[in-house]
Amino acid sequence: MTECRVGRGEGAVGSRPVTRRSLIRSGLAALAAAPWARPLAAATGPARHSGRRAPPTQEGEIVLGVSAAFSGPSRGLGTELYRGSMAWFNHVNDNGGVNGRRIVLKLTDDGYQPDPCVANTIQLMQDESVFLLFGYVGTPTVTRVLPLLKRFREEQVYLFFPFTGAEPQREPPYGEFAFNLRASYRQETAGLVDNFVRIGRRRVAVFYQNDAYGRSGWAGVREALAAHGETIAGEATYMRGTQFEASMRAQVEILQAQSPDAVICIGAYAACAAFARDAADLGLHIPVANVSFVGSENLLALMREGRADPDSHTRFLVNSQVVPSYEDTSLPAVREYHELMERYDPLPPENVERITRGEAYERFPQSFVSLEGFLNAKLITEIIGRMGDEPDRSRLEEAVFAVRNYDIGVGERVSFGPDRRQGLDSVYYTVPEGDRFVPLADWEARFAIP
């Protein structure tokens, strides 16, 4: 477990066990310091780097528990989501924290596997007594954690902004224990299907990870196609954890036999990149769509690596996103994101190198995933800030519901309420252009059937 004391220019600075006593001591110190604390509004404004570090002796802190993929084939997702969050938290802490309290992330690695995620969550809730759970990655992991939140409901530990668009944390019986910022997979897949059908590509097949995540996307595609009077044209699966080097020939051949007009992939970047590569190699020249979870930059990096003509493998890709393009600097949040990512350039968690057996992780200057992490961090800071000087779990839900028409800076306002546990609904579509994904302007021009 890594504890990240968030400060300017540092991704993680050492590890220190948090005990009840230390939390109480921190709380008392924060109470004492509260009258002199900088107001949140000053810390959450547009990036105005003051050039001074937060006082190192400041004791008050709010601990957020994180279990995410920092190792394995999906480590890019956990790492980039974390880096985006850290860019914002560094900024907040450098400006005095939230009502005088620094935000500290307690990191655990689950490698995108359900069982470690459950164990991590129990540890975070019971041993570490975190204030809330934040920035989890993945559907198979989150769906297994939700019953835990219900089991310990009297402790009111909520899960905030997991990096998954699956339905279980949006619907009964577990929806009341989680808050989401991003649009759902149902919305993403519906958008993809609608656009494919609109340009005459009605036979849509699905390539998916054979777990709760894949099934969630599969169900979204199925439902969207049903609205157009269609059914899934074909389906093929892969095992979670499949590497880019694996062959997807069998999957491509299964789908090829059904002559689809388009394929929607519900997977992680390594497997989806492998599928897109093999599809291109085997002559399946149809649009291959991915949902936001894929991690577009990681996908593209894999597919372009070492290729003389990388565009030949990527020209059929179209990815849906749940945050706007990080190149759209007309949006205030994107400008902030650029500035803070550049200023802090957060490092991956310090133990990632060890976890991945010394394999270096190449950071992306910007990515959709880190932008999402950035927005998650920005919103959770706002929510905690609304709780005043004495944040209390029992008032957390109330503080979330008080978020109404909040301008997070992406052109869409965020609202929560008892019947609304998802902040944003927008879905964006992007296509590769060189080594980046850019907004797709015209579906017809790019993907119409010849």
Added chain:
Amino acid sequence: MRVHKLFRKLRFGIFALFALVVLSIFLLSIRTVSSELETEYVSNSANIARNIADASVDILLNRNLATLQSLIDQFVEIESIRYIYIVSDTGEFLAHTFVPGIPEEILASDPSLTEPVERSLPGLGEFVEVGSPILSGVAGTVHVGMDTEALALKIQRAVGQQIYLLCIILVVGVLVSIWLVKSTAKPLEELLTYVVELARNGGEASDNGVLARKDEIGDMARLMRHAAGQGPPPPKWRARVRGPG
């Protein structure tokens, strides 16, 4: 002079008896273990299918297929359960664990079938599949496939352990019987040596230790010596040697 040949039949008999016992237990074990394990596996699979079916009702009615998939993913981690799939009442596959796709044989089968069936899936292996209806079948059916190769392996392992134990008992038993035979044969050899010497020397023979023995060998040596006119019979045989007169 050796008398071991007197015990060859005995040793062979002991060995044959042990072998018969081992073989009988081996055959009985195979039959019992395989039948019990097979019954237990089918029964467990049926229970798993029933549990999934019971747990699926609300999930299916809520159209929460991600949770349904998560549920079956947990069950498929159980040893020897190789696949699980859930089919709606209309025959649509709602969740499954197949990679890279649903096998043709399963796509072509009757989705409402709940009786145990044997399946041979190309590239996957041999399976026994059991089903359980969800909400009496109106919401669909759960199917659980068990790997028969894994079952066979388990049977082999269980029987093998028993055979291993029996073989150890057999070896120990034979060794013990050999030791017993040897321990009996040695005084007999000494007696024979004594008697031969007695016969050769006209009733004179050096005591090689058999006369001091308190058992039947000692009695026999003393009787032989008495017969050769060299000493009294052993006390407990004295009356019988002298006769009723």
